[in-house]
Amino acid sequence: MNNISDTVSVILCGVGGQGILLGSEITSVAAIEAGFDTKTNEVHGMAQRGGSVLGQIRYGKKVNSPLIASGEAAALASFEAAEAIRYAQFLRPGGLAVVSTQKIVPVTVSTGASKYPDDIEALLRKVFPRLCIIDAAGLAVKSGNIKAANTVILGALSTGLELPVDAWKRAIEKSVKPKFVELNICAFEEGRKAALAAQ
Amino acid sequence: MKELLTGNEAIARGAYEAGVKVAAGYPGTPSTEILENASKYKDSMYVEWAPNEKVGFEVAAGAAIGGARAITTMKHVGLNVAADPLMTLSYTGIEGGFVACVADDPGMHSSQNEQDTRRYAIFAKIPVIEPSDSQEAKDYLKAALDISEEFKIPTILRSTTRVSHSRSIVELSDDIKAPKTADFKKDPPRFVPVPAWARGMRLRLEEKLAKMSDAASASPLNRIEWGCRKLGIIAPGIAYQYVKDAFPEASVLKLGWSFPFPDKLIREFAAGVEKLLVVEELEPIIEEHLKFLGIACDGKNFVPAIGELSPDVLKQIKAAYEGRVYSAPKPVAEAAELPARPPVLCPGCPHRGIFAALKNFDIILTGDIGCYSLGVMPPLSKMDTILCMGGGVSMAHGMQKAGNTKKMVGMVGDSTFFHSGITGLLDIAYNKGTSTIIVVDNRITAMTGHQDNPGTGKTLMGEETGVVSIQELGKACGIKRVRTVNPYKMKETYDVLKEEIEADEPSLIVSVAPCPLHVAKRVGSPKKILQDKCKKCGACIKVGCPAIEKAGNTITVNEFLCSGCSICEQTCKFGAIVENI
Numbered sequence: 001m002n003n004i005s006d007t008v009s010v011i012l013c014g015v016g017g018q019g020i021l022l023g024s025e026i027t028s029v030a031a032i033e034a035g036f037d038t039k040t041n042e043v044h045g046m047a048q049r050g051g052s053v054l055g056q057i058r059y060g061k062k063v064n065s066p067l068i069a070s071g072e073a074a075a076l077a078s079f080e081a082a083e084a085i086r087y088a089q090f091l092r093p094g095g096l097a098v099v100s101t102q103k104i105v106p107v108t109v110s111t112g113a114s115k116y117p118d119d120i121e122a123l124l125r126k127v128f129p130r131l132c133i134i135d136a137a138g139l140a141v142k143s144g145n146i147k148a149a150n151t152v153i154l155g156a157l158s159t160g161l162e163l164p165v166d167a168w169k170r171a172i173e174k175s176v177k178p179k180f181v182e183l184n185i186c187a188f189e190e191g192r193k194a195a196l197a198a199q
Numbered sequence: 200m201k202e203l204l205t206g207n208e209a210i211a212r213g214a215y216e217a218g219v220k221v222a223a224g225y226p227g228t229p230s231t232e233i234l235e236n237a238s239k240y241k242d243s244m245y246v247e248w249a250p251n252e253k254v255g256f257e258v259a260a261g262a263a264i265g266g267a268r269a270i271t272t273m274k275h276v277g278l279n280v281a282a283d284p285l286m287t288l289s290y291t292g293i294e295g296g297f298v299a300c301v302a303d304d305p306g307m308h309s310s311q312n313e314q315d316t317r318r319y320a321i322f323a324k325i326p327v328i329e330p331s332d333s334q335e336a337k338d339y340l341k342a343a344l345d346i347s348e349e350f351k352i353p354t355i356l357r358s359t360t361r362v363s364h365s366r367s368i369v370e371l372s373d374d375i376k377a378p379k380t381a382d383f384k385k386d387p388p389r390f391v392p393v394p395a396w397a398r399g400m401r402l403r404l405e406e407k408l409a410k411m412s413d414a415a416s417a418s419p420l421n422r423i424e425w426g427c428r429k430l431g432i433i434a435p436g437i438a439y440q441y442v443k444d445a446f447p448e449a450s451v452l453k454l455g456w457s458f459p460f461p462d463k464l465i466r467e468f469a470a471g472v473e474k475l476l477v478v479e480e481l482e483p484i485i486e487e488h489l490k491f492l493g494i495a496c497d498g499k500n501f502v503p504a505i506g507e508l509s510p511d512v513l514k515q516i517k518a519a520y521e522g523r524v525y526s527a528p529k530p531v532a533e534a535a536e537l538p539a540r541p542p543v544l545c546p547g548c549p550h551r552g553i554f555a556a557l558k559n560f561d562i563i564l565t566g567d568i569g570c571y572s573l574g575v576m577p578p579l580s581k582m583d584t585i586l587c588m589g590g591g592v593s594m595a596h597g598m599q600k601a602g603n604t605k606k607m608v609g610m611v612g613d614s615t616f617f618h619s620g621i622t623g624l625l626d627i628a629y630n631k632g633t634s635t636i637i638v639v640d641n642r643i644t645a646m647t648g649h650q651d652n653p654g655t656g657k658t659l660m661g662e663e664t665g666v667v668s669i670q671e672l673g674k675a676c677g678i679k680r681v682r683t684v685n686p687y688k689m690k691e692t693y694d695v696l697k698e699e700i701e702a703d704e705p706s707l708i709v710s711v712a713p714c715p716l717h718v719a720k721r722v723g724s725p726k727k728i729l730q731d732k733c734k735k736c737g738a739c740i741k742v743g744c745p746a747i748e749k750a751g752n753t754i755t756v757n758e759f760l761c762s763g764c765s766i767c768e769q770t771c772k773f774g775a776i777v778e779n780i
Contacts, residue, residue: 039332089528110747
């Protein structure tokens with residue numbers, strides 16, 4: 001019999017163009033490296049043009065649905081500050097939320113049609129009891145290149161999941177170009193360190 | 200070897216492993232990546248982007264009637280375009296395996312409707328195969344080819360967004376079948392449906408349907424997973440995966456070959472359980488058939504027929520079915536007043552120039568399907584109707600002939616012009632219309648992720664080819680006023696629009712500028728706003744560029760996002776926007 005309870009679900013979110021797809025790939029490859037059956041789902045097409053983007057990853061002994069139920073995700077990582085809130089209902093009680101400090105202000109805010117929350121940090125703290133706000137861009141620069149910001153977030157995310165660090169590193173090796181492996185592993189470790197210190 | 204593949208990658212791999220000789224289609228989310236990935240195997244498989252789904256379908260039909268294995272790919276609405284050949288290919292049948300890979304979009308993530316392709320399979324009287332994950336996407340494509348050849352009938356592999364775009368682990372086969380080349384055997388009574396022969400084909404088709412129903416009952420694509428006999432659930436396609444999570448205890452009849460309905464298997468399953476529930480996405484197709492067979496079941500009285508299924512929806516179904524009340528955790532986004540983040544035209548998009556110029560005219564704009572559909576969103580708010588590909592051209596003409604008082608302008612993209620805009624333009628010229636048609640030619644099929652088309656000079660096989668001229672095509676259709684504009688030059692664009700909109704005869708404006716995302720470079724130097732010159736009038740904001748940001752009362756240009764197209768610069772009356780040197 002399939003058992004839903006042994007399947008672990010992870011949410012990645014942000015804005016189209018932020019690299020959710022690569023983040024999702026690394027996370028799912030890490031799960032496969034750890035020996036799990038894995039399914040993922042990401043948004044394609046129209047929704048990508050600067051829109052809000054959701055990536056879903058599920059792993060376990062045998063995974064059925066590629067989609068996640070509300071209140072089920074063990075961890076959520078958001079590449080953009082406010083987007084974490086859009087998908088907060090997926091996180092289970094006690095689940096870890098990793099949120100980048102990066103803000104991307106949509107056109108609807110510039111035109112006055114909607115509003116970006118004034119104090120996003122306060123809002124995040126209200127919504128997520130177990131929260132790790134992370135300066136992903138800053139830590140990526142510290143690792144050598146701002147482009148590794150996504151891997152910083154994955155490093156922080158890894159503290160909320162029980163996948164071995166080695167599996168993550170192998171996943172990075174398999175998913176990024178050889179010349180960026182060292183940079184990304186360094187960024188991953190920075191993110192992991194920052195998240196462990198914050199919890 | 201095992202790999203993590205999307206459903207679409209797996210379908211392409213299946214085509215390769217099964218020795219498909221020809222793969223043709225037209226891009227459309229969520230189907231596009233099937234053919235893109237099939238092109239990886241171009242050493243053994245011929246792949247092409249056809250100008251539209253009808254052509255792609257016919258290319259594959261020709262290959263299959265010739266005796267080679269062939270697939271065609273499209274999204275659900277693409278099958279409407281290909282419906283004409285579909286309805287008769289079922290009569291003639293094929294020789295080599297033929298699979299139309301059609302991807303439905305329940306929930307309309309990237310589509311204008313959510314029609315259920317299974318209805319087409321029943322309408323055309325051909326088998327429909329429904330995978331539920333990537334491994335099945337690959338295996339079932341191969342099975343569909345085998346079924347096609349066994350019964351000499353075209354088949355449909357029906358995917359959905361969550362099958363096409365989910366990744367799961369796929370076992371790759373080393374057993375690669377060499378593609379068979381076409382070797383057409385002349386047989387007019389078989390392949391020429393003139394009425395006398397078509398009547399015979401009609402009878403043979405019904406005989407095939409009866410045989411296929413038995414084959415479907417015996418097929419490993421359909422299987423019973425006995426669990427608790429109190430409840431039996433019938434679940435085709437992706438619904439199976441949701442059902443396994445939500446009802447782990449129930450008996451399940453998994454349908455992978457859902458039409459012709461496997462009546463024997465359905466009756467066996469129904470007889471083995473106390474209560475029966477059909478969980479299917481969109482239309483109540485299996486449910487209707489059960490009722491036709493006289494088998495009592497629940498279905499759409501619990502399972503929504505609108506929108507896609509999901510684990511949350513399944514929880515609601517289960518609770519309702521068991522007479523419980525279930526309320527899913529509510530999104531906190533609304534309460535938090537999160538900013539809306541709809542898709543928008545990218546920074547530097549040439550379509551923005553045309554829309555910004557069109558804002559000066561009191562016209563009706565009948566639009567089309569593509570990135571420029573986003574011109575309907577505020578602050579551009581310039582598109583008035585969208586129906587289907589090519590529809591904006593003909594609809595402008597119809598509204599003009601109906602005496603609409605405002606000037607009619609139709610808009611179409613380069614790829615959609617080739618798809619089905621040409622015939623509309625021909626109609627305007629032939630029937631003496633006065634509409635202005637704008638082709639927003641960004642030199643690529645952009646919305647679906649940059650596919651080549653007859654205007655780009657490249658094929659899906661990666662070869663150089665001729666470039667068709669939209670202007671010359673317009674002239675050949677009989678349009679005398681044919682103009683070309685650079686949409687980044689706003690004054691010039693405005694002047695041409697004014698002349699053509701005011702003209703009392705039909706005209707074609709081709710707005711040419713390559714998609715900056717595709718050519719992967721900025722249009723120009725990034726801009727900045729001189730705060731001492733900025734009067735806060737907001738004119739630049741009204742061009743709807745994501746690179747222009749307003750915080751409090753201060754408007755700035757995000758230098759990382761800015762593509763340097765200068766449309767905001769040309770819009771500013773106060774010279775406050777300049778190059779950021």
